[in-house]
Amino acid sequence: MAASSSRMLLACALLHMLVLSVSAEIKAAVGPSQREDDRPTEFAAMARGREEESAAMESVERVFEGRVVPGWKEQVTVRAVAVSAVLGGMFSVIVMKLNLTTGIIPSLNVSAGLLGFFLLTSWTKLLHKAGVVGVRPFTRQENTVVQTCVVACSGIAFSGGFGSYIFAMSDRISDQSGEVRDEHNIKNPSLGWMIGFLFIVSFLGLFSVVPLRKIMIIDYKLIYPSGTATAHLINSFHTPQGAKLAKMQVKTLGKFFVMSFSWGFFQWFYTGGDGCGFMSFPTLGLEAYRNKFFFDFSATYVGVGMICPYLVNISVLLGGVISWGIMWPLIEQKKGDWYPADLKPSSLRGIVGYRVFISIALILGDGLYNFLKVMTRTTTALVMQVRAMMSEPTLPISGGNAGDGVAGQTPEETFDDKRRTELFLKDQIPNWLALGAYVLIAAVSIATLAIFTVGAWSDASDGGIIAALAACGVMIGIVSTASDLTQDFKTGYMTLASPRSMFVSQVIGTAMGCVIAPSVFWLFYKAFNDIGMPGSEYPSPNALVYRNMAILGVQGLGSLPKHCLDLCIGFFVAAIAVNLARDLAPPSAARFVPLPMAMAIPFYLGPYFGIDMCIGSLVRFVWDRLDGPRAKAFAPPVASGLICGDGIWTLPQSVLALAGVKPPICMKFLSRSVNVKVDEFISTLPSSS
Template sequence: MGTRTNREEEHIDNGAEMEVLSIERVFEEEKVPGWREQLTLRAFAVSLLLGVMFSVIVMKLNLTTGIIPSLNVSAGLLGFFFVRMWTKLLERFGALKQPFTRQENTVIQTCVVSCCGIAFSGGFGSYLFAMSETVAQQSSEANDAQNIKDPKLGWMIGFLFVVSFLGLFSLVPLRKIMIIDFKLIYPSGTATAHLINSFHTPQGAKVAKKQVKTLSKFFVFSFLWGFFQWFYTGGDDCGFKAFPTLGLQAYQNKFFFDFSATYLGVGMICPYLVNLSVLLGGILSWGIMWPLIERKRGDWFPADLPSTSLHGLQGYRVFIAISLILGDGLYNFFKVLGRTISGFATQIKEKRSSIPLSADTTKPLADSGVSFDDQRRIEVFLKDQIPNPVALGGYVAIATVSIITLPHIFHQLKWYHVLITYIIAPVLAFCNAYGCGLTDWSLAATYGKLAIFSIGAWAGAAHGGVLVGLAACGVMMSIVSTASDLTQDFKTGYMTLASPRSMFVSQLIGTAMGCIIAPSVFWLFFKAFKGVGIPGSDYPAPNALVYRNMAILGVDGVSSLPKHCLTLCFIFFVMSILVNLLRDLVGKKRARFIPLPMAMAIPFYLGSYFAFDMCIGSMILFVWERIDKAKADAFGPAVASGLICGDGIWTLPQSVLALAQVRPPICMKFLSRNANVKVDEFLAKLS
């Protein structure tokens, strides 16, 4: 997959002045610090402070809505301002020994995100808390002692330490293929990199100043727009995000424009094919398939099932999406594996230089038409190699410790359950990192659900299968989530010339922080507030009950899924492989008209609302390119980054307001004409 980047040879006409647009030429005179110099004590001190703050926010959201926004942008911005203030203070007193660089800024962002990411992947609002007696009592099945494990600070910290590091080692050997050869975008990582580069641009660069100014304008607009929207969200399904743009019936089927600045920005960064594939997937699923299957209610599945039951329509949504993702991910995994083996064999045979060749050419970088920015980034990215034996050895060593340790934490979980999970996990980690690189969506929770059903069914109801399924979900989610986060941070580091080695070390330190901070914060919530996990309380943890019910279903086996679900899954799995094969056979020119199965799968499960936002972002960029292509190429990423960053930063004060129990004063809701008449009549009676 290619991506749109700033073009070095295109110019902006600014009066009589013509300026070359290249980020790395602006930084050309600056020496890139070594990977050890990028890892500073002040960076990790700031990371610790921000890690605690973000972990509290994520935990709050975990135990309330369960929806966690990306915090990459917030971490990058706050890290910059904190360290910049510190260095300015030292500079006044002449005590500044090491200037603050964009590489150090990237290290802070990476460490903070990996730390607070444990608060999500640790399952404190989902699989881990679903093991507790509090949640088990809300279900009529599998609430016996062998399927219950109440949270304790000690075993939670131990569990996270033995499962959270594996994901960091699983995809390290594929980092070059994901970032350089596939040129995956990772929209949040790209936006964060543009932000960091903008703040560290030397004052003498006029074009860079314009880019920073453009980013700042759209940052402020996006932030204020998020603030404005907040006033109208004082209840369920309230505000602009619940605006039935295409009508109430379309809204019920997830077809609407939700006025999200983030997705507009993502649409401007993602290639047109990705955005159109997402929209096509939304139309195919929510526009055609789900309404047709809904008509089979009472025939294919019981008519009285709730919408969240996997025995009903939700089962089709989850498993068909997984089938598309697995088909696409497995095809690309084996394709990449074949190219990698072929490339290594060619290098050994021809005794090439130490710089690895790209997947599709044998030309040196200087002669291959690569832009100056990409040349410099590739050189730095390939300079500080993380030896593959270290990555593979680390994975095997940690997996061995985990296989021995986990059965002592969960007595129902057997060593062979963990072993099989660790054999399969790298493939699924690749699938998730690849999909996240296309659309910015991490489906770690979806892969965790796959582990719930497969491992839970394997264990069986008589051997604590519910608890086994939930524990296996935690193992899988931890690997898949951290692997995707690391790859996204590699993309940020690639664009800021941060060493992959410093990125990896920063991830290790941030993960270690998170393994202590996240369970400690959860334990504080659990002890300080009454009724955590109970419906109607301030912290009901709704996803915990959902995960437990899925584990109960997993013990019953996939045969309990609705009629024809497995057949449809098989059809879409094969279709995903055939579409990818067709894309490779027809060539690049024709392949751009064939949709991407991975991108199509995202709205199958989540809905189509964000597809409209992304396509509108694409349309804005398309029109801009027709009007002034040079300016669109130069400032398009800055506009997109400003939209993403502003909306991302707004989530921070919004979360603080939620923590302070400050609720929006207005609920803007939309009703049909008939419903509105009934409401008016009811209010008239009350008056």
């Protein structure tokens, strides 16, 4: 069983690395605008000015040179924490909804930074108008604290396992996997143990990266694209032109938030039964609807499509066409040959097994390739940098002109680097504190999870599946929080926010998330009785995937249906081959090679949300062509408004469900022949007076 547990941990690690790579791919910014606005409008000037400020990295600190940088205690303010709590709760609801539907989580950093800027700017203005004296000015460092705290809080809603390993422990997901129910391998969600588990596993990653912050950011100058992009955004907000544009963006976000929220409210009235409402609209015909090809009028995934790269959206749709359009209909014709015809629909020994394990094979193939690629490139880059540092002369050598500065750098870059390094090294976090806290928390975690460790050495009948899922959760918690904090250190470095304020705000946000995220999940779990069930509003597909990974690690490959292993091997190799082809192809051709991990997502769920995302892509594509600068500036706020409005509607929807209030209308679509039968049946019923 030890070998099985090891296989499970390795598979879980690869799966989570791929989940992170999916998120990274989705969080990548859409490319630059296609054309410039020819009209000399005020907006075009602001957009160009802000773009120049962001692009001209070397001059950023010259812009803020006359401003005093507050100490770290003045950066982590009460108002910043209060705003972070409000936004953290809001974004946790949004992330939880996405996590329980398809598991595709776009970047919400832009929205967090933008809304944090808007709320705290409004806060300070209102206090000034009220005549309150001594109001501390709102700084970009405080803005960075809010963004860090919000993302840390909402990040727990994703990494906390509510749509994956925690929910995978439940009897609801166990029943879908087709295994014989064993109480040793079931642990249903409960608010108390979920909060406790998250507090145990979510802080180890924070202390593990603290000793590495100087090496990674100052010595090796690693880029950390997400942290760098967020820093550029926050820096631009705190310039006159950036503040004016940010106000317009917030107004746009609010407008589409209201529209999306209202659309969700309107749709609710027509969902008074199973298979009712706009989400069941057979837009491409009834036969296509049975194979998951339809547009479900989701504002959320139209918004996701607007901010995802085109290649991600096309890859998702292509994966849906290959699986639900070609493969599954062909495999279903083998019913009775490849798998028994009398299995229940959710059994892994039937068609569901092919859907789940082939998608896992694609995910693991893509994850393994990207893991090896990143490790190889990182190791090579670090070796080259170390060699370059060792070969540098001890004393600086002039490059010719005294004003030219260091060779290959401009004077402005040298000024920025010196300024940022000075502030970054000023408020250091003692290594003894980080290491001591890490040892203490690790000891508490090991003592608390001893039962899972014992289970990992046992077999499936003694809780091996739960042990594997719990171990997976520990690993995910460490990796996710460590990754987030490293990105935040980079953001803080570029906005002159203190490392201490970054660390403290990350700790505060993580602590918030350990309470808010389980509470939000508990609200979903209690409000929607069919959560986690296939075909429901919140199917939580990743939970079944994680459960099946645990079963595969414990029981071995004998649990797969006929020829499933052969197909899995083929798609595993195909994922590696496609990635290799994209890396070897010239850039002009590589941008047309699909992404295997994005293709894998609809293999189990179906392509319906891919259609939504492609519609969002089409809107963005047309907008880019008609008005490139405006699209580049306002597409993210529009998309965020659509995502946030539809996500926040879930709160009143949950309250209505808990109160027993049901929608008054069922809008359902039938074929003509079925409708005739329904009419005939109704005509036989006695008429009511």
